[in-house]
Amino acid sequence: MNSSQIKHFDYIFTGAGLASLMTIYKMVLSGKFSDKSILLLDKDSKKINDRTWSFWEKEESIWKSIISKKWDSALFVNENFKRNLALKPYQYNKINGLDFYNFVFEKISNQTNITFLNEKVTDINELENHVFVGTEENRYTCNYLFNSIYTKAFAESQTKYPVLQQHFVGWFVKSESEVFNPEQVTFMDFSVEQKGNTRFMYVLPTSKSEALIEYTLFSENLLTKDEYEKEIQIYLEKLGISQYEIIEKEQGSIPMTSYPFWKKSTKRVLNIGTAGGWTKASTGYTFKNSDKKSSELVKFLGVPSTSLRMTMFYKRNRFWFYDLLLLDILYRHNELGSSIFSSLFKKGNPKLIFKFLDEETNLFEDFKVILKCPKFLFIKALFRVLFK
Missing domain, CATH: 3.30.70 (Alpha-Beta Plaits)
Structure with missing residues (x-):
């Protein structure tokens, strides 16, 4: 195949996971990208119910029509106590994977500027003026690439971050x-x-x-x-x-992990989803974080710029540091997880805990939550991390 046959797109998304589908869906809703050609590549056709996503929220979201079940109450249990948690004003929600896929694909299938191809990505190569993408069947180029294919070796071959x-x-x-x-x-x-x-x-x-x-x-x-x-x-x-x-x-x-995935971003390539550190490191919750990050990304892309650089997207905050402390403790003393979460939920305000996990608390509220945890463990972790 010669270069004249290689099809070019404005944006290519490698991997049709939660982050890619949320971002493309919101690009359509925004109405700002109808003149942009978008290619979505994944080896999986997204036709089976392969997972369940759960999240809490206060207000109804754009996903409300596919929520299969809601709960106003939660139960926390350990070997010594049980506690009923009244969640209001939050609700805990469940979405089935297949319902989400069908919902998004129904929307994007009507967009003439969006193409979904069932192809396995084999090669990504960034050049000065475009990004080259190879699959087992074809070759493509784009101005900007959003990659959600997770590479385990990035985080797991280093020792600085647990x-x-x-x-x-x-x-x-x-x-x-x-x-x-x-x-x-x-x-x-x-x-x-x-x-x-x-x-x-x-x-x-x-x-x-x-x-x-x-x-x-x-x-x-x-x-x-x-x-x-x-x-x-x-x-x-x-x-x-x-x-x-x-x-x-x-x-x-x-x-x-609090591994800095954003450092893998380049001028034209942005890792998103788990591959970009969009999973909440201390809990593994993905849906809510991806919902927020995808909205931020669509807003970022929608701002006119003559020198758009993907390295400018991510901003680290203090919650990244809190997550790092907890992971440092659990990595060294994995048996302490039950006592840490139990101390948090035994007397802590559930609404404040969920607000904290959503990274929406102020500093005063942060300390109200953190002080419920075993102080000595976190002080030791703090010194370990600061002097590492």
């Missing part, structure tokens, strides 16, 4: 008995055996007999699939469930 994984296996089960409270999500249940890690159950009940149950760890190393599933079976027995049907399964591993 890297944990939020890894999980989830079963959506239908029980013969009515044992779930469909009005309350189990946010974290640390009553399961910790085995030297930070391990908890996460339960999203959709009816009295149906729920998504995820066995989740914040730790460095993954387990075998059998280990996750055995713990889910034990938990179901503890809930008094003996007869049930597994409707769907999901599994995942989300990197939790």
Whole structure:
């Protein structure tokens, strides 16, 4: 293929994940990019329900029509206590992956300037005046590239910033008995055996007999699939469930790190999503952070500029530093996760905690949350990080 046959686009998105789809959807909504040619590349056709996203919010968002379930109450549990958390003015929401994909693709399929191709990206090469993208089938060029294909080696081959994984296996089960409270999500249940890690159950009940149950760890190393599933079976027995049907399964591993992914950005290439550090490092929550970052990116791209540089997009804030301290502790003492989160939720104001995790608190509110945590651990981590 010679260069005259290589198709050129204004923007190319490599990877049709949450960040890319949110950004393109909002580009369409803004009305400012109808004259820009956009190519979206992914080896996956996005036709299956491969994941569940959950997030809390106060006001209705543009995603309200695809929220499959909402909760006004949450439960926090460890081996010593249970606490019911009234979430208002927040609601905890669940979105199924396939509903999200269908919603976004229905919108963008009507845009003549947007092309989605089922092709695996094999090569990205930035040149002075454009970016070259190769797939197994074709070659393309663009003015600017947004990459959401995560490269594990960037974060995991260095030692300056700790890297944990939020890894999980989830079963959506239908029980013969009515044992779930469909009005309350189990946010974290640390009553399961910790085995030297930070391990908890996460339960999203959709009816009295149906729920998504995820066995989740914040730790460095993954387990075998059998280990996750055995713990889910034990938990179901503890809930008094003996007869049930597994409707769907999901599994995942989300990197939790304060590694500065933004330093990989260049003049014409911006890493987004997990590849760009859009995942909330201390919790692994992705949906809400990506929602915010994608809005910021669309606004950034919409400002007329003769010298647009992708390196100018990211701005580090103090919450990045808070996350770094927690990850430093959990990396060194993974068994302390239950006690840290328990100290936070035992007496802390749930509304303030969620506001803090949304990175919307002021400094005074930050300290109100942080002072609920074990002080000595965080002071030690602070000195370690400052003098590293």
